[in-house]
Amino acid sequence: MRLSRFAPALTLISALLAWQAICVVFSVPAYILPRPSQVVMAATEVPIWTWLDNIGATLEIVLAGFCISFAIAIPLAMLLVNSPLLSSTIVPLLVVIQSTPIVAIAPILVVSLGAGALPRTVITCLITFFPLVIATAAGLRSAPAELIELSESLKAPRFRQYTQIRLPYAVPHIIGAAKVAVTLAVIGAVVAEFVAADKGLGYMILNYTAVFKLGRAFFALIVLLCISLSLYQVVALIERTFFSWSLPERR
C-alpha cells in the first residue's frame, strides 16, 4: 500500500538516475543526449518569464482547443444518438476527418486560416474531436433500454431523457475520452506550433534544436510532458470530486 503509492515517483527517479549514469559512463556529448543535470542547467540559461510566456501560449491553445472541441462534441453526440439519419450522414464524415493525418493538414490550415491562433486552435480541435464524439455517443447509448422505455412510457420531455438518464450514464465514457483528449490536445498544439507560431513550447523545441541547444529543447519537452500529465490529473480530479458515483464500487 505504502510502496505502491510511491512507486511512480521511485520509477521516475530511477529512470533519471539511469539516464545520468549512462551519459556519464559512455561520455555521451551534450549535443547528442544531454544529461538530466545539463538539461536543468540549460533551462536556467533562459529567463523564467520566457518559459512562462511560452508555457502560457501553448496552454492557451491546448485549453481553447479542448474546450471548444468538448463543447461541440457533447451536443453533437446527443444529436447523433437522437437521430439515426444524422448519425449515418455525419459519422462517416467524422471518420474521414479522423483518418486525415493531422500533420499533413496542419500546413494547409495555416495557409487557409492565416498564421494567428485560429489555425492552431482548429488543429487542436480536430485531433481531440473524434474520440470525444464517439465515446460520448457510445456512452449515451449505454443507458439500459428499460430506462429509456420507462422515460418514453412516462412521455417525459426528450431533453430530460438526456439530462437525467443518458448523460449520467455517459459520464464514465466522457471522462475516459476526456483523459485521452487532453493529452491529444497537447500533441495537436505542438504540431500546430511546429507549422506556424512565434511562441509556445513546440516553437521553442523547433528553434533550439535548429541551433543545437538540445538541453533547452529537452527542458521544453519535459515541461510539455508535465502539462500533459497535469491535465490528465485535472480530469481525474474532476472525476473524483464531481462524478464519484460513476466510479466503480470499491469492495
Added chain:
Amino acid sequence: MGLFDTGRMIHRSISPGVATSLSAPGYAQPASTQAPDATVLRISTPSALRFQHVTHTFISSDRSAITALSDVNLEVGRTEFVSIIGASGCGKSTILRLASGLLAPSSGEVSVFGLKVTEPRNDIALVFQRPTLLPWLNIADNVTFPERHTTGRVTRETADRALQILDVVGLRDFAQKKPSELSGGMQQRVAIARALLQDPDILLMDEPFSALDALTRDELSVELLGILDKRPKTVIFVTHSIQEALLLSDRIVVMSPRPGKVMETITVPLARPRGLDSMLDPLFSEMANEIRSKVFTRSGKA
C-alpha cells in the same frame, strides 16, 4: 367528441368479448345502480385491456421480418390479474410493449379502457425483469424518479408518499441508501415501489421476479398479493414460473412460440386471499401439472 365516445362505448357493450370480461374472476362489479343511466354505464364499462386480432412484425436490422405475434386476442377485466406464460421469444414482452403504447401493432387494435392505444398512457406503469434503478440516486429519489422525470421536480407530497410506499415494501430504513447497497430482491422491491407510486390502474410486469432466488421470489409474490388486496389493480404479469402464475393470477394465458399466439387461457379457481399455503392445496399441484403438460406437449409439437 363526447357523443362519439358514448356511441363507441355502447357499441362495445354489445360485442361478445365484454361478456367474458364481466364474468372474469376478480372483476369488480359496481355494487349498486342508483342513477337511471347507471345501467348503461355498467354494461358499457369497457375492459381494462383488449387485444383484437393483434399481429406484430418486427423488421430486424438485416431487413428480415420477424412475426412476433400473430392474431392475438386477449381481454383483461378491471382489477383482473392475468399471467402470460410461454417459451422464450414467443412475444410476451412484445404484448406488454403494445399494451403500454411503446409499440404500435402492425395490424389489429389494442385498446385500454375502451380507447385505442396510440401513445403511452399515464395510468399504466411498467416493472421490468431487471430493477433498472439509477445508480447515482438514493432509494427515495429512485422511487420519485418518474415525477422528477416528467415534471422536473418532486413535490413534498410525492416525497412523503414515496416513504409510505417504501414502508409497504419494507424498505423505509433504506430510503437514503444507494441501490448498490441493496440486494437484488430489495432493488426489485424498489422498482415495484417506483411503479406503485405512479398509482397506475394497470400494472405491466415483465418477469419481475425471474432474476431472484426462489425464496425471495415467493416472498415478493406474497407481498404483491397483499399490496393488490389493499389497492386492486389490473395486472398483466409475464413469467416463466407456473407456480408463480398459479399463486398470483385469476387467469393464465399460455402462449405458443413463433409466431406468438394465445394457445390457451386457464382460469385459476383457487380461493382468495391467497398465500404461500395456497400452494399446499392439492388443486394447486394438480393445476401446475396440467399446465406443465400443456406447455410442454404443445410447444414440443410446434
